[in-house]
Amino acid sequence: LLEDSLNEPLLLHHDGQWQLMSNVCTHRGFILLDAPQPAGTIRCRYHGRCFEKDGTFKSMPMFEGAENFPTAMDNLRRAATANWNGLLFGAVAPDLDLAAILQPLQDRLYWFPFHQLQLRADLSKTYDVQAHWALYCENYLEGLHIPFVHQGLNKVLDFGQYETHIFDHCNLQLGIAGSKEPAFDLPADAPDYGKRVAAYYCWVFPNLMLNVYPWGISVNVVEPQGPDRTRVRFLTYVSDPELLGQGAGSDLDTVELEDEWVVERVHRGTASRLYHSGRYAPSMEQGVYHFHRLLRSRLY
Numbered sequence: 001l002l003e004d005s006l007n008e009p010l011l012l013h014h015d016g017q018w019q020l021m022s023n024v025c026t027h028r029g030f031i032l033l034d035a036p037q038p039a040g041t042i043r044c045r046y047h048g049r050c051f052e053k054d055g056t057f058k059s060m061p062m063f064e065g066a067e068n069f070p071t072a073m074d075n076l077r078r079a080a081t082a083n084w085n086g087l088l089f090g091a092v093a094p095d096l097d098l099a100a101i102l103q104p105l106q107d108r109l110y111w112f113p114f115h116q117l118q119l120r121a122d123l124s125k126t127y128d129v130q131a132h133w134a135l136y137c138e139n140y141l142e143g144l145h146i147p148f149v150h151q152g153l154n155k156v157l158d159f160g161q162y163e164t165h166i167f168d169h170c171n172l173q174l175g176i177a178g179s180k181e182p183a184f185d186l187p188a189d190a191p192d193y194g195k196r197v198a199a200y201y202c203w204v205f206p207n208l209m210l211n212v213y214p215w216g217i218s219v220n221v222v223e224p225q226g227p228d229r230t231r232v233r234f235l236t237y238v239s240d241p242e243l244l245g246q247g248a249g250s251d252l253d254t255v256e257l258e259d260e261w262v263v264e265r266v267h268r269g270t271a272s273r274l275y276h277s278g279r280y281a282p283s284m285e286q287g288v289y290h291f292h293r294l295l296r297s298r299l300y
Helices: 098-109 133-140 151-156 252-269 286-299
Strands: 010-014 018-022 057-059 078-084 087-091 125-129 163-166 170-176 197-204 208-213 216-226 229-238
Touching: 078 098, 098 170, 098 197, 125 252, 133 197, 133 216, 133 229, 133 252, 133 286, 151 252, 163 286, 170 286, 229 252
Parallel strands: none
Antiparallel strands: 010 018, 018 078, 078 087, 125 229, 163 170, 170 197, 197 208, 208 216, 216 229
C-alpha cells in the first residue's frame, strides 16, 4: 500500500469477494509473496509456516507441544476494503466510513454509468513531480489559475460559472462548458440539471481525485515520495469511447504538464525566507482552505 511512502505489504485475494490482508508472516515477519500467484496455500519461504488463501493459519513445522497454539494472532491480519461503484478501496486502520465520505458525490453522480467503465491501460500514465504532495493537491483544489495556466482548458470552460462545493471530507468543483462545447446530458432529477457541466472535479481527503467527464473517469492517486517528490498515477476508465478527445477531458496530459510546471515553481518559491502565505480568494479558493483545515485537524 503506497509503495515508497507507507510501504505496507499487503495481499489482495478474490474468492467471490475481495479480501485484503497482510503480506507478512506472523512468525518472524518475512515477506510472503513477491508476485501474484494462483489461489492456494500461502507458504512462508523462511520457516515453512502455511496459510489458507484467506489468510487463516494452516500449519507450521516444529511447533508440536506449543501451548495455546495456534490463536487468531497467527492468522494474517485483515485490512479493510470498500467498493464504491466498482472502485476498490483499502485501508489498514480506517477511522472514517468511506460510504459516508463519498455520499455527497454519490448523490450528485448517481446517474453516471459507472458499471460501463473499462480500465484503459493505454490511456493511463504515471507522473513524477518534483514538489511536495500537498502543493499538488492545493493546485488541484482551485480553478483560479485556469485562465493563466491552462489556455486550452480555459477555451472550453465558462470560467465565470465555475463552482466549488464543500463537504466534510471531500469537495467538488464543477467546470461549466462554454456555449459550443460538449457537456453532460443530465437527467431532470439530477442536482445539476439545467447546467452545462463539462466536468466534475471530485477530491477526497487527503490524496484522491476523481475527474468525471462525459467519456468516463480519470482517477488520480497522489503518492508522496519525499518532502520534494510526488508520484501521481492517472488511471483512465472509459464508459463511452466515442466521446474521447472532446471537451474538458480531451487533453489531460497537456493540462497535467502545465500543472506540474506551476507546482514545481511553487515548491521552490515557498522555501523562500521572504515568502509568507497569502490570503485565500473567497470565491475561488474554498477548496484550498478546506484542505488546509482538514490537514491541520489531523496534524495538531
